Amino acid sequence: MDREEHEVALTINGEAVRERVAARTSLVDFLRERLGLTGSHVGCEEGVCGACTVRLGGRIVRGCLVFAVQCEGARVETVEGLSDSGEIADLQENFRRRNALQCGFCTPGMLLAAQELLARGGVSSRAEIRAHFSGNYCRCTGYEAIIDAVEATAFARAATGAKR
Amino acid sequence: MKIAADSPPVLSALDRPNSYIGRSVPRPDLERLLQGRGSFVSDMALPRMLHAAFARSPHAHARILRIDREAARAMPGVVAVVTGAELARVVTPWVGTLSHLAGIKSAPQHAIAVERACWQGEAVCAVAAHTRAEAEDAVDLLRIDYEELPAVTDAETALDPATPVIHPALGDNLTFERRLAAGDPDRGFAEADEVIEATFVFGRHTGATLEPRAILADWNEGEKRLTVYQGTQAPHMTQGVFAKHLGLAERQVRVLTKDVGGSFGIKVHIYADEMATVALAKLLKRPVKFVADRLESFLTDIHARDHRVRAKIGVARDGAIAAIEIDDLTGIGPYSVYPRTSGIEANQVVNLTGSWYACPNYRARARVVMQNKNVMSQYRAVGHPIATAVTEGLVDLAARRLGLDPIAIRRRNLVADDAYPWTSPSGLKFEKLSQHAALDRLLAMMRYEDLRASQAELRRRGVWRGIGIASFVELTNPSAAFYGVGGARISSQDGATLKLDAQGGLWVYSGVTEQGQGAGAVMAQVAASAFGVPLERVRVVLGDTDMTPYGGGTWGSRAAGIGGEAAWQAGKALRHNVLEIAASILQATPEALDIRGGIVVDRDGGAERLSLEEVARILYFRPDTLPPGFQAEPMATRHYVPRQWPFAFTTGHQASWLELDPETGLVTLLKHWCVEDCGTIVNPLLVEEQIRGGVVQGIGAALYEHCLYDEKGQLQNGSMAGYLVPLAAEMPDIEIGHVVSPTADSELGAKGAGEAGTAGAPAAIMNALNDALAPLGAAPLTDMPFTPAKILAALGRG
Numbered sequence: 001m002d003r004e005e006h007e008v009a010l011t012i013n014g015e016a017v018r019e020r021v022a023a024r025t026s027l028v029d030f031l032r033e034r035l036g037l038t039g040s041h042v043g044c045e046e047g048v049c050g051a052c053t054v055r056l057g058g059r060i061v062r063g064c065l066v067f068a069v070q071c072e073g074a075r076v077e078t079v080e081g082l083s084d085s086g087e088i089a090d091l092q093e094n095f096r097r098r099n100a101l102q103c104g105f106c107t108p109g110m111l112l113a114a115q116e117l118l119a120r121g122g123v124s125s126r127a128e129i130r131a132h133f134s135g136n137y138c139r140c141t142g143y144e145a146i147i148d149a150v151e152a153t154a155f156a157r158a159a160t161g162a163k164r
Numbered sequence: 165m166k167i168a169a170d171s172p173p174v175l176s177a178l179d180r181p182n183s184y185i186g187r188s189v190p191r192p193d194l195e196r197l198l199q200g201r202g203s204f205v206s207d208m209a210l211p212r213m214l215h216a217a218f219a220r221s222p223h224a225h226a227r228i229l230r231i232d233r234e235a236a237r238a239m240p241g242v243v244a245v246v247t248g249a250e251l252a253r254v255v256t257p258w259v260g261t262l263s264h265l266a267g268i269k270s271a272p273q274h275a276i277a278v279e280r281a282c283w284q285g286e287a288v289c290a291v292a293a294h295t296r297a298e299a300e301d302a303v304d305l306l307r308i309d310y311e312e313l314p315a316v317t318d319a320e321t322a323l324d325p326a327t328p329v330i331h332p333a334l335g336d337n338l339t340f341e342r343r344l345a346a347g348d349p350d351r352g353f354a355e356a357d358e359v360i361e362a363t364f365v366f367g368r369h370t371g372a373t374l375e376p377r378a379i380l381a382d383w384n385e386g387e388k389r390l391t392v393y394q395g396t397q398a399p400h401m402t403q404g405v406f407a408k409h410l411g412l413a414e415r416q417v418r419v420l421t422k423d424v425g426g427s428f429g430i431k432v433h434i435y436a437d438e439m440a441t442v443a444l445a446k447l448l449k450r451p452v453k454f455v456a457d458r459l460e461s462f463l464t465d466i467h468a469r470d471h472r473v474r475a476k477i478g479v480a481r482d483g484a485i486a487a488i489e490i491d492d493l494t495g496i497g498p499y500s501v502y503p504r505t506s507g508i509e510a511n512q513v514v515n516l517t518g519s520w521y522a523c524p525n526y527r528a529r530a531r532v533v534m535q536n537k538n539v540m541s542q543y544r545a546v547g548h549p550i551a552t553a554v555t556e557g558l559v560d561l562a563a564r565r566l567g568l569d570p571i572a573i574r575r576r577n578l579v580a581d582d583a584y585p586w587t588s589p590s591g592l593k594f595e596k597l598s599q600h601a602a603l604d605r606l607l608a609m610m611r612y613e614d615l616r617a618s619q620a621e622l623r624r625r626g627v628w629r630g631i632g633i634a635s636f637v638e639l640t641n642p643s644a645a646f647y648g649v650g651g652a653r654i655s656s657q658d659g660a661t662l663k664l665d666a667q668g669g670l671w672v673y674s675g676v677t678e679q680g681q682g683a684g685a686v687m688a689q690v691a692a693s694a695f696g697v698p699l700e701r702v703r704v705v706l707g708d709t710d711m712t713p714y715g716g717g718t719w720g721s722r723a724a725g726i727g728g729e730a731a732w733q734a735g736k737a738l739r740h741n742v743l744e745i746a747a748s749i750l751q752a753t754p755e756a757l758d759i760r761g762g763i764v765v766d767r768d769g770g771a772e773r774l775s776l777e778e779v780a781r782i783l784y785f786r787p788d789t790l791p792p793g794f795q796a797e798p799m800a801t802r803h804y805v806p807r808q809w810p811f812a813f814t815t816g817h818q819a820s821w822l823e824l825d826p827e828t829g830l831v832t833l834l835k836h837w838c839v840e841d842c843g844t845i846v847n848p849l850l851v852e853e854q855i856r857g858g859v860v861q862g863i864g865a866a867l868y869e870h871c872l873y874d875e876k877g878q879l880q881n882g883s884m885a886g887y888l889v890p891l892a893a894e895m896p897d898i899e900i901g902h903v904v905s906p907t908a909d910s911e912l913g914a915k916g917a918g919e920a921g922t923a924g925a926p927a928a929i930m931n932a933l934n935d936a937l938a939p940l941g942a943a944p945l946t947d948m949p950f951t952p953a954k955i956l957a958a959l960g961r962g
């Protein structure tokens with residue numbers, strides 16, 4: 001029960017943040033409880049389910065496996081940030097039209113994981129898309145709708161030459 | 165991207181201009197979830213809020229000798245450390261029995277264990293602190309002395325005289341037993357050409373909702389009111405339970421569900437730690453929040469299934485079923501779960517097994533026994549996966565013995581589509597099923613003959629693929645026959661209140677709830693269609709006992725069929741009310757007018773007369789201009805409960821196509837099909853996604869999910885890493901087809917669709933696996949989940 005606190009300065013969704021946090025505070029708890037960014041969810045706290053997926057320094061990480069104090073000077077992006085920037089607007093629209101979410105608890109993690117795959121460009125096969133989500137659990141949809149929505153986004157981006 | 169065609173349906177009794185019935189419109193509430201701007205209970209915080217954490221018994225069965233709280237109380241941030249005996253002065257214990265389950269018995273269960281813990285994970289002491297971390301720190305410093313007691317962990321021996329009785333006052337460990345005999349099973353078996361016996365085993369599994377159970381309770385001492393934010397499927401039920409056990413009137417209790425991160429039947433029960441959280445809020449006069457962590461979820465969320473069914477089928481040489489007999493043994497926890505009990509699933513297995521086949525000779529026994537393991541209760545498709553796998557497994561075994569194709573034996577025995585209404589041997593009343601039409605549809609979709617040819621060809625090349633068929637029925641739209649008649653305060657009726665707002669918008673308040681199924685969307689579509697406004701003008705309010713009509717919530721595949729009919733009738737009533745207002749403004753008769761696309765029009769010809777905005781403006785702000793004595797009524801409420809039929813049964817078939825690797829025992833799912841008849845389809849996209857999600861949960865039960873206990877009652881795999889669930893890479897694409905036989909019990913004609921996928925998938929997977937194994941000389945597998953180790957053992961390579 002380490003109560004030692006540290007100051008941490010980082011950029012979250014483009015906004016500079018400076019806070020004192022307990023050394024044991026995970027990044028996702030920091031985002032949710034200190035900053036009120038509750039779009040990143042906590043499902044297992046052991047890095048398995050993917051509900052806490054956020055972007056750290058441009059790459060997706062498990063928010064429950066990173067301590068907030070490890071993020072000194074880092075750039076963190078969450079589903080709220082990606083939504084407001086419009087970066088994943090087309091992906092979100094395909095999720096909506098395809099009903100690729102039911103309860104919505106896994107969805108922010110799914111979107112961040114999908115965007116990482118899509119940002120590589122090209123159109124992955126359905127099997128490749130399915131494999132990409134091996135670290136994101138969904139208990140509601142059965143996954144097919146999610147795969148459909150990601151595939152449709154990949155095709156649309158390829159057709160327009162959009163690289164995001 | 166495959167999106168079901170969003171085209172208006174063919175004309176029917178439901179047809180209205182601009183109807184949304186039968187259209188795949190997107191759910192209106194998805195945008196906030198997609199932006200991470202939902203509001204789950206686990207996201208919430210209130211001023212002065214405390215966090216609860218629980219010390220939980222490390223033993224399956226133990227006497228609590230002493231709880232030393234001094235060190236815990238001294239920890240920073242700790243506000244209270246509360247034992248079971250102390251909390252029992254705030255919240256009374258409960259007993260999970262229902263009077264229509266004759267003879268069912270259980271023992272009083274406390275919010276926090278008093279004197280004795282009866283399963284590993286039962287809460288024995290609570291800490292309330294400023295943060296969850298501080299509360300957990302304090303829990304670690306509680307010194308609790310236990311005297312370990314013998315644990316009952318094997319259902320097979322739970323009733324043996326040598327086995328300790330968990331609750332001595334009950335006399336034995338038998339919670340519930342039911343016996344049934346219909347027709348003449350002895351004669352049926354005696355006259356059968358072949359009698360085939362098998363034992364089917366269904367492992368314990370659980371829901372693993374991605375958002376764990378979450379509750380935030382606040383007691384306002386000034387108002388003397390309890391407000392509970394709770395991830396629940398049935399807020400009016402929990403309102404009643406909180407009131408009863410805290411000694412309050414229901415009007416003193418408000419339950420709000422917020423967004424709920426998955427439920428599947430997990431969040432429809434009363435949990436001891438949630439009762440404790442509510443009691444702590446009342447005791448401490450401030451908000452207290454509890455969110456189960458993942459280990460707590462595995463240890464305390466209800467587990468499901470855990471059945472062992474000895475089964476027997478007699479058949480004539482032509483495939484006609486002569487008799488079916490089952491003996492079901494199911495091991496629950498140390499308490500029957502409140503208030504729905506832990507006896508309903510076994511009761512359903514007795515009711516359902518064999519019920520879709522035209523054989524009158526049936527004998528069944530089900531026994532439900534207590535164990536010192538986590539509590540067990542109803543989970544998605546209650547009883548159906550067991551009844552379906554037993555029935556369909558037996559039918560396939562019989563077909564193999566007789567050298568019949570699995571389709572042929574089903575054709576021979578399925579109740580004819582024109583034979584309805586039909587009563588099953590157990591007394592289930594089927595209004596209208598469409599088994600044969602649905603089978604036609606399934607065979608066409610999967611190209612059955614081609615698939616068989618492909619299978620034969622591949623076998624010659626050493627590729628082992630299997631086709632598995634499972635026919636099923638599904639209980640939906642439950643009337644009071646399910647719980648109410650047994651004395652449970654669980655509403656089978658539901659209500660909808662519709663309101664025209666001051667801008668001409670439509671508000672819908674419904675007693676059903678949303679956990680992602682799309683219940684809110686269905687209410688919006690039905691209300692918009694009945695009243696006559698575009699979907700964009702509808703606002704739906706669910707999950708708030710202060711606001712919505714009293715209702716049952718969302719479970720038992722009831723939201724669309726029961727809540728939807730209430731919304732349909734309320735929409736018609738409000739249209740009538742608003743047309744009376746419009747008629748008084750226009751000096752017309754209401755019968756000559758209609759509301760279409762948000763505009764009052766002439767019923768004949770459709771000429772636009774008046775916008776709803778204008779009607780609303782006049783009725784709210786210039787009622788002085790309405791005729792003398794005329795009172796506008798811009799709200800309407802209607803309620804509905806099925807009365808003609810106790811349940812609206814749906815029907816259908818599933819099929820699985822899979823490949824087996826005999827070297828590794830691994831199964832690759834290549835494709836899955838489901839044809840279902842859920843009556844009127846309000847939103848095809850949502851129905852299909854319910855089926856897909858349900859199928860995948862059924863696949864989880866068949867292949868992966870298992871709560872593993874050792875002989876001392878210790879859970880061995882209480883983590884997301886240890887408990888396997890279906891992942892995207894392992895799941896097949898799932899093709900859905902429909903046959904539509906509306907129920908005549910309601911005008912909407914909708915039956916439920918939420919559980920059919922889970923009902924039939926395990927049987928389809930099992931039959932496909934055994935079809936693949938057959939040419940390899942392996943005995944049929946009937947012990948779920950079918951792990952690679954079991955498959956290799958069946959192949960003699962274990």
